[in-house]
Amino acid sequence: MGMAKPSGGVKKVYGPYGRNIKEIINETPNSRIDYYDEKTGKLLQQRWFDADGKAVWDRDWDHNNSNNTHIFPHDHYWIWDNPVHPERPEYKGPNGENTNLSYC
Numbered sequence: 001m002g003m004a005k006p007s008g009g010v011k012k013v014y015g016p017y018g019r020n021i022k023e024i025i026n027e028t029p030n031s032r033i034d035y036y037d038e039k040t041g042k043l044l045q046q047r048w049f050d051a052d053g054k055a056v057w058d059r060d061w062d063h064n065n066s067n068n069t070h071i072f073p074h075d076h077y078w079i080w081d082n083p084v085h086p087e088r089p090e091y092k093g094p095n096g097e098n099t100n101l102s103y104c
């Protein structure tokens with residue numbers, strides 16, 4: 001079900017380093033939010049929204065890595081089985097990839 005380029009457009013938001021994009025529901029269908037560090041202008045995170053405007057995919061470009069366990073960029077996907085507490089596990093592709101290139 002890849003999304004190619006978001007037909008609903010891309011919104012830029014700025015905020016502090018170390019945070020996630022706040023928006024998870026009620027966004028423009030099939031859109032993407034790009035989150036930038038308000039001080040450095042560096043891209044920190046991208047989030048894709050599905051046809052219902054719900055978060056479906058994240059790409060993390062930078063966040064706290066004090067344990068040195070993260071490789072950047074890496075992806076997370078959203079599981080909405082429990083709509084009150086959606087899960088956001090880290091993605092691993094069939095060949096061990098950290099990103100899914102059908103999201104772009």
Ligand SMILES: [Zn+2]
Nearest residue numbers: 060063074076
């Ligand atoms: Zn992450």
